[in-house]
Amino acid sequence: MIPQDALSELASMLGERLSTGKSDLDLHGRSETYHAPMPPEAVVYPDTTEEVSRIVAICARHGVPVVGWGTGTALEGHGSAPRGGVTIDFRRMDKVLEVVPEDMLVRVQPGVTRESLNTELRATGLFFPVDPGANASLGGMAATRASGTTAVRYGTMADQVRALEVVLADGRIIHTGTRARKSSAGYDLTRLFVGSEGTLGLMTELTLRLWGQPEAVSAAVCGFDTTDGAIDAVITAMQMGLTPARIEYVDVATVRILNAADGAALPERPHLLLEFHGTEEAVAAEAARFGDIAAEHGGGAYAWATQAEDRSRLWSMRHRAYHTILATxxxxxxxxxxxxxxxxxxxxxxxxxxxxxxxxxxxxxxxxxxxxxxxxxxxxxxxxxxxxxxxxxxxxxxxxxxxxxxxxxxxxxxxxxxxxxxxxxxxxxxxxxxxxxxxxxxxxxxxxxxxxxxxxx
Amino acid sequence: MIPQDALSELASMLGERLSTGKSDLDLHGRSETYHAPMPPEAVVYPDTTEEVSRIVAICARHGVPVVGWGTGTALEGHGSAPRGGVTIDFRRMDKVLEVVPEDMLVRVQPGVTRESLNTELRATGLFFPVDPGANASLGGMAATRASGTTAVRYGTMADQVRALEVVLADGRIIHTGTRARKSSAGYDLTRLFVGSEGTLGLMTELTLRLWGQPEAVSAAVCGFDTTDGAIDAVITAMQMGLTPARIEYVDVATVRILNAADGAALPERPHLLLEFHGTEEAVAAEAARFGDIAAEHGGGAYAWATQAEDRSRLWSMRHRAYHTILATxxxxxxxxxxxxxxxxxxxxxxxxxxxxxxxxxxxxxxxxxxxxxxxxxxxxxxxxxxxxxxxxxxxxxxxxxxxxxxxxxxxxxxxxxxxxxxxxxxxxxxxxxxxxxxxxxxxxxxxxxxxxxxxxx
Incomplete structure (x- = not known):
């Protein structure tokens, strides 16, 4: 139980940004998967790092657990509150603080989602590649070391986070990393906090690496006679040094579901869904090389999608697959x-x-x-x-x-x-x-x- | 002072692989740079992880400092022994334990040098790219988070170390990381130990990522009218997304020294030394794009080196530059x-x-x-x-x-x-x-x- 003193301190700081309403607590105890709900005792909605620091310090003084919350799309109960306490929901800390195109960096608050960041970046020629499917918050993605479809080319969250501002368990605010591309100045605290799931501190600012929007993008779907063939084609492509931006496997069961529920109209075979990024020539060359590999492993004809909206339909279908499968x-x-x-x-x-x-x-x-x-x-x-x-x-x-x-x-x-x-x-x-x-x-x-x-x- | 009991325990385990001779101690107290010598009180030469564990446990029990030693090429006194104690020289732990070409990995002992690893890999079509100049040990390179000329394309040691075996301060042996390309299974201990300079534990095995030998390699030197111009060309190239394998700056003073001492025969101007890796087409395309960028910033004609021995002469000169400069x-x-x-x-x-x-x-x-x-x-x-x-x-x-x-x-x-x-x-x-x-x-x-x-x- 949160001591009344602690609640009063939080309430006097946050006013209506402290919530103890049942629906709000229930919402912050839910999981996307099978885990039983475990709601916190209070939810707070800070606006600033300073507020997060004060909230954590109050909780520390009163022995109250603190759980971070982004968009609630974690799959292993990361955001639940098995010991009660306070959940810090970062939805109001959703500002893109600074875009630094000349160093291909961006500084964001943890509540910014990956889609809203990319919307904001559209005019810059830069983009943020990590794509776990869900429109998760960047703080949450860093906390779980998320990755997804594009990690095969661009790396995971761990490879994108250049620097962090973190509120520690006692409320201290620290800064890790720099804006330089590399450093040997001591323990890599940035990497320690990325993937620490809010168990060592809470990220209140992230400096992320950005990438140039590729000159050319081409996506394809390719059915295979057998699962073995599809997987061997992937293994061969990776061993030969191909650098697809995405190379996704879907089994026959998934294909059937996508056909029935999402109008995918794919042959009932195991499939690979691919995307290549690069110059026109590089994309064409990689796609051709992959075509040869696929053919050697029982792959059928490629269906190409070079139009942005066809690609968008393809990946949107892939991203919805979890919920489409659930709905069966x-x-x-x-x-x-x-x-x-x-x-x-x-x-x-x-x-x-x-x-x-x-x-x-x-x-x-x-x-x-x-x-x-x-x-x-x-x-x-x-x-x-x-x-x-x-x-x-x-x-x-x-x-x-x-x-x-x-x-x-x-x-x-x-x-x-x-x-x-x-x-x-x-x-x-x-x-x-x-x-x-x-x-x-x-x-x-x-x-x-x-x-x-x-x-x- | 190392207690006599501790020395006796170490001697009975290691025999002649424990040394307290003055020349050996002096050798292990020296630095490549201005730092005053600080020799240890004993040097040990273990053969196995088990021996390292026992050495560290003995030292822990007797309160004796432990310093790791690779090839002694660190520049900030990492290997010196300001508080005496035992230096563990890893030169006998120099085995390439396992090459896993199908996963592009290699497992090595810490005393393997980067050059000996690449010699061993030559027939596999794979190579280990990190190149700090000195023929350092891979354990030492990981301990200092080394990088060097090729990091601009391949990343630093931090990006290559997939898994570690580490002996902790109490002698316990742990394993961090896996052979998978990514993981979200808890704190990234591998990254914590990489760059920890032997202050948290000693690496006794490293699993490193390997890369395919590039199909084509092309190197070039390019003089510029001004330092500004050379640096602006680099900035522009990086911002445009070029991916040189090496892009090195040498100022006029360095050029003069390389000309006088090493027969470089370069015009007395600031220079960039470059290398591109990739397919024939990609290398040609990047080189052409860089040529345009250089021309816009007062760069002179490229001198190309596509022959392996010309390139080797170029980079060998670059790597010797520190000692060439010292010798002036x-x-x-x-x-x-x-x-x-x-x-x-x-x-x-x-x-x-x-x-x-x-x-x-x-x-x-x-x-x-x-x-x-x-x-x-x-x-x-x-x-x-x-x-x-x-x-x-x-x-x-x-x-x-x-x-x-x-x-x-x-x-x-x-x-x-x-x-x-x-x-x-x-x-x-x-x-x-x-x-x-x-x-x-x-x-x-x-x-x-x-x-x-x-x-x-």
Missing amino acids: RPGATAVVTDVCVPISKLGEAIMRAAADIHASGLDGPILGHVGDGNYHAILLVDRDDPDEIAEAKRLSDAMVAHALDLGGTATGEHGVGFGKLHLMEAEHGAAWDVMGALKRALDPDGLMNPGKLVRQN | RPGATAVVTDVCVPISKLGEAIMRAAADIHASGLDGPILGHVGDGNYHAILLVDRDDPDEIAEAKRLSDAMVAHALDLGGTATGEHGVGFGKLHLMEAEHGAAWDVMGALKRALDPDGLMNPGKLVRQN
Whole structure:
């Protein structure tokens, strides 16, 4: 329970920007996936870094947990409040503070979403490439080290964040990183906070790298005779040094759903969805090379989309796929897997996952960012059927165990939250204790997003 | 003083691989630059991770400092032993343990040098791109977050290290990272250890990313009417999205020295040395675009080197430049600056540095990795003249202060060691205290490379 004193202090600072209404609390306890709701006891809507600092300091003084909130699109319960406390919703801190085209950088508040940033950048010739599908906040994306379809060419959030302003567990405000392209000046704190899921501090400003809008863009869909063939084509393309901006796999089950629900009109085969960025010549050359590779692996004719609106329809369909798949079973929720394996092991991992899902009897279409070795099974379950949820979690854990055997990771881009907490010891061994030691060093009272990412008493 | 018990334990484990001979100690106390020698009290030469773990555990039990040593080419006193203790020389741990061409990875011991790795990789079609000039050890390069001429295209050591085995301050062995291309599974410990200069633990194995040998390589030298013109050409090229593999600036003083000492036969003008990697078409296209940019900024005709041996002569001359410059003043040593600024500020930073050096009367040729905004002044000083050393340090500190004003960093690639320790508070502010808290969390007794990187009592 938040002490009344703490609530009063917060209320006197924030007025109506402190909320304890049930609907607001419920909204901030919800998860996009199967996790049970865990609402906070209060939600605050700060406007400035200074306010975040004061909120966190008040919470620290009173022993109140603090959870950061962007758009609520995290998949592993990152934003929920299992120990109650205060959720800091960053929606009002949504300003693009400074665009620095000459250094290809932008400074933003954490509540800016990736789409609103790109809208603002449109006239500059620059863009922000990371695209996890959801229109997530940039603070949330950095906190979970998000990536998505374009990471295969542009890297993940970790590769874009040049500098941070962070409010620490005691309310101190620090600045990490610089605007230079590289630095050897001590521990890479920027990288430590990126992916720390709000457990070490809260980002209140981010300086992000921008990229030049590509001169030419070309997208394609390509069906394959077999899953093996599609995956082998990806492996070959990556090993040959092709640099697609996107190279996405969708299995037959996903294709059927997209055809039925979204009018995709694709042949009922496993498909790759691709996009190439670059000069006209480079795009043409890469597309031709990929065409040869695809043909050698049972790929059919390419269907090309060089018009912006055709591409936009394609990727919008891909981004909606999670919700389209969910909608095939009314009232269902999902356990979403997220393993990432070395590229050479991708076929082995996906084939085993597909066989396990088939044997379980659950529906679990597979799709993913296969150029990175990262894919998801959307395991559909009845939220009120504990046996189905248990079976889906068993499948997910088996995929993780296999991925770890293959030299991969339990989560390529969704993060740990509390949904993958039980897998961290298997993945990291004694290194997980080191993460715990770092957590205790920066948050000795364990108030920053408690119950997530690290082992905590 | 190392307690006799500790020495006996080490001797019984290591036999002749424990050395306390004066010449060996002196060798491990030396610096490549102006820093006074600070030898350890003993040097050990382990063969295995297990031995490193036992050595560190013995030292921990007896309160003995531990310093890691690669090839001794660090520039800021990283390998010196200001508090005595044991230096662990990794020269015997020099095995390439596993090449994984299908995932473009290699697993190495820390004592493997970058040149020996590339020799071993030659037949695979892959190579390791990071090139700091010196034939440094890969462990040392990771520990200082080294980069060099090729970082502008391939990134720094931070971008290449996929996974680590680390011996912690208490002797525990941990593994960080995976073989997957990305992961969101908790704090990025790999990135925390890269650049930590042996102050948090010692790397005993590194899994590194490899790259395909480029189909075509082309190098060029290009003289400019003015420094401004050369730097503006770099800024324009980077802002237009060119991706040179190398784009190096050498000032007129450096050109004169290379002409006199190395037979460079270059016109006495500021020069850019360039290299492009890619397909034949991409290399030709980038080179042509750069030619246009250079011409607009007072650049002369390109001299092209497409033959491997011509290129090799060019880069070998560039890599020798530090020692060639040193040799122009017999008996001199150097204070080597290493600021890195946002690319748009590069001209401003270099012009001010050149003016300050000129005003000081010291010799200080300027050269650097300008595509990254990183450059060095080689300030030549008499090792026995405290006034000259003080003046060079004053110049270096002024360059850092200016770089910080411009949004840059005190060190782009050399690291902190103890030579840049006094600048860390100005660069990081309260974030430096956070580094100190992390240090205390992982090395509570302050025995790992003490006196470097963080504030320590």
